[in-house]
Amino acid sequence: MNNFTKQLQFSVSLLFLLSLTGLIISCGDSSSSTAEQDVDAQFTADENNGSITLSNGFGAYVVADDVGKARHIVVRDNGDIYVKIRDTKAGGGILALRDTDGDGRADQKEYFGEYGGTGIDIYDDYLYYSSDTVVYRVALGDELVPTAELEVVVEGFINQGQHATKSFTFDNAGHIYVNIGAPSNACQEQLRTPKSPGQDPCPQLDRQAGIWQFSANELNQTQEEHGVRYATGIRNAVALDWNDNVNSLYALQHGRDQLSNLWPEYYDSLQSAELPAEEFLKVSEGSDFGWPFCYYDPQKDLKVLAPEYGGNGEETGRCADMEDPIMAFPAHWAPNDIIFYNSDMFPEKYRSGAFIAFHGSWNRAPLPQKGYNIAFVPMGSDGLPSGEFERFADEFAGSGGEIESPGDAEFRPTGLAVGPDGSLYITDDQKGRIWRVFYQDNSEQVAGLVR
Amino acid sequence: MASGWLFPIFDLFITELLNYITLRNLLSFFALICLLAACSGGTQNEEATAESEETVTEEETPQVDAQLLATGETVYNQYCLACHQANGQGVPGAFPPLTQTEWVLGDDIRLITIVLQGLQGEITVNGETYNNIMAPHAFLTDDQVAGVLTYVRNSFGNKAEAIAPEEVAEVRASIES
Numbered sequence: 001m002n003n004f005t006k007q008l009q010f011s012v013s014l015l016f017l018l019s020l021t022g023l024i025i026s027c028g029d030s031s032s033s034t035a036e037q038d039v040d041a042q043f044t045a046d047e048n049n050g051s052i053t054l055s056n057g058f059g060a061y062v063v064a065d066d067v068g069k070a071r072h073i074v075v076r077d078n079g080d081i082y083v084k085i086r087d088t089k090a091g092g093g094i095l096a097l098r099d100t101d102g103d104g105r106a107d108q109k110e111y112f113g114e115y116g117g118t119g120i121d122i123y124d125d126y127l128y129y130s131s132d133t134v135v136y137r138v139a140l141g142d143e144l145v146p147t148a149e150l151e152v153v154v155e156g157f158i159n160q161g162q163h164a165t166k167s168f169t170f171d172n173a174g175h176i177y178v179n180i181g182a183p184s185n186a187c188q189e190q191l192r193t194p195k196s197p198g199q200d201p202c203p204q205l206d207r208q209a210g211i212w213q214f215s216a217n218e219l220n221q222t223q224e225e226h227g228v229r230y231a232t233g234i235r236n237a238v239a240l241d242w243n244d245n246v247n248s249l250y251a252l253q254h255g256r257d258q259l260s261n262l263w264p265e266y267y268d269s270l271q272s273a274e275l276p277a278e279e280f281l282k283v284s285e286g287s288d289f290g291w292p293f294c295y296y297d298p299q300k301d302l303k304v305l306a307p308e309y310g311g312n313g314e315e316t317g318r319c320a321d322m323e324d325p326i327m328a329f330p331a332h333w334a335p336n337d338i339i340f341y342n343s344d345m346f347p348e349k350y351r352s353g354a355f356i357a358f359h360g361s362w363n364r365a366p367l368p369q370k371g372y373n374i375a376f377v378p379m380g381s382d383g384l385p386s387g388e389f390e391r392f393a394d395e396f397a398g399s400g401g402e403i404e405s406p407g408d409a410e411f412r413p414t415g416l417a418v419g420p421d422g423s424l425y426i427t428d429d430q431k432g433r434i435w436r437v438f439y440q441d442n443s444e445q446v447a448g449l450v451r
Numbered sequence: 452m453a454s455g456w457l458f459p460i461f462d463l464f465i466t467e468l469l470n471y472i473t474l475r476n477l478l479s480f481f482a483l484i485c486l487l488a489a490c491s492g493g494t495q496n497e498e499a500t501a502e503s504e505e506t507v508t509e510e511e512t513p514q515v516d517a518q519l520l521a522t523g524e525t526v527y528n529q530y531c532l533a534c535h536q537a538n539g540q541g542v543p544g545a546f547p548p549l550t551q552t553e554w555v556l557g558d559d560i561r562l563i564t565i566v567l568q569g570l571q572g573e574i575t576v577n578g579e580t581y582n583n584i585m586a587p588h589a590f591l592t593d594d595q596v597a598g599v600l601t602y603v604r605n606s607f608g609n610k611a612e613a614i615a616p617e618e619v620a621e622v623r624a625s626i627e628s
Contacts, residue, residue, distance in 0.1 A: 191584055258533055365536055406542045407541065407548075430543065
């Protein structure tokens with residue numbers, strides 16, 4: 001009996017000790033653990049921030065690289081990323097990314113979708129995306145690549161070669177707003193031909209050169225039957241977003257090109273490189289921003305009559321009645337996306353402001369090309385800019401100084417998204433790089449060490 | 452380590468070589484070399500003659516007409532540079548490059564037609580697709596069209612035959628008829 005008891009005691013003690021050890025080890029793990037390592041990695045910038053420069057206090061790393069011509073981007077609440085690709089060469093028109101080990105970099109990369117394009121967004125648990133002629137949506141589930149049936153939201157857009165991508169955004173009242181670009185530079189009788197006058201009236205304004213509003217939830221709509229022309233006189237607004245703070249639509253226009261090619265008697269190369277401004281627009285229902293009849297001259301701070309319509313660089317004419325931009329950016333910078341920042345990772349001064357992705361110029365030649373940056377515009381509660389813009393993320397063109405041609409640029413910023421934790425995502429369609437930009441408060445870092 | 456087996460092999464080789472090199476063999480070898488030199492020298496002479504003959508026949512259209520190139524450069528800078536860029540490489544996704552492509556170096560008539568009539572619809576250039584609109588440039592004179600195409604064909608790393616104003620006139624006439 002004694003022996004048995006001793007053995008029993010021994011076994012029980014051993015068991016107890018083992019369990020205790022096991023418990024201690026597992027507790028030890030959960031405190032030092034994956035959660036903290038994740039955060040560390042997610043807030044560790046790449047060397048040189050992935051080859052760009054950033055404002056003070058910010059860092060960036062490359063989430064995915066060489067993905068194809070990455071256009072617009074959206075990040076789901078669970079951290080999954082969806083990127084629209086301009087074509088389907090890489091295997092699909094949409095790239096889906098998932099971070100499975102928690103370090104912020106994409107591990108799972110899946111291409112799906114039959115159509116290339118620019119527009120993509122998530123609304124009501126549906127992934128919406130567009131080709132050049134149709135807006136689609138598919139319900140999102142738990143899987144990274146949605147398996148539900150593809151639905152058509154809006155179709156029947158004119159098939160056009162120029163300015164064809166259909167980017168879009170949503171308001172808070174069940175509407176989707178689709179940019180329809182003009183199929184020309186300046187609505188000339190003969191496209192891009194020196195001295196060819198503009199068509200008057202310009203027939204392209206009927207179904208293009210503006211922003212159309214549709215129901216976000218109705219399927220199989222067509223432009224002609226269901227669309228409302230929300231705003232007109234916009235040459236091509238690839239960048240558009242709804243500002244929740246003032247419940248209003250904002251967009252940026254790609255201004256017209258080739259003033260000195262087409263009208264050398266009025267404009268030389270230098271003037272042509274600096275005109276017209278890229279317009280930042282506050283868009284209301286019924287807005288008319290004046291294209292093709294007018295362009296914005298940032299030196300005169302005026303909408304000026306286009307030479308196709310009798311202008312000479314000085315006259316205003318019918319443009320006196322057109323809506324002005326709320327801010328003018330340098331000519332030919334090519335705004336490709338805008339997002340209003342409503343998260344709290346970034347410092348106070350960035351809240352409610354707008355980040356804008358500038359693709360960078362092609363039409364400044366023979367002068368050096370410019371743009372190629374992410375600008376930040378602080379916005380007031382009145383819905384207007386409250387200060388000058390800042391170059392928030394820069395040197396996308398490369399660190400070697402000015403470039404002659406867009407083909408020389410290392411990267412061309414194209415899309416923007418804000419993640420669930422407030423980090424900013426940037427895409428590039430030149431090499432196909434995707435960055436995640438985060439802010440790390442130094443004081444928090446010190447506190448972390450003490451812990 | 453290697454010396455264990457390597458040295459004997461070398462030894463064998465040198466021995467064989469020395470066995471082979473006799474005075475008689477050396478003299479024969481020299482004679483062969485001289486003969487070959489003479490022949491190739493002769494060939495070189497033939498080639499040189501041929502070249503100079505070609506140069507002679509090319510005098511009517513010499514290396515590339517400087518006037519044509521000058522006209523071409525002016526036209527390029529005014530009308531083409533904006534889209535095809537100062538380095539002729541175009542804009543990715545928008546305007547095709549003019550460098551090292553069959554579109555420029557190949558068929559004369561197709562090239563002239565593009566400048567006169569413009570071009571639209573999807574095309575492939577050096578493996579990339581473009582779907583944009585190039586305006587017609589029929590307002591340029593035959594000299595200007597010949598000039599700019601000759602300039603493009605001899606810039607940006609390109610090297611191809613000049614295009615003559617007469618050729619442009621022919622294509623223009625056939626388009627208009």
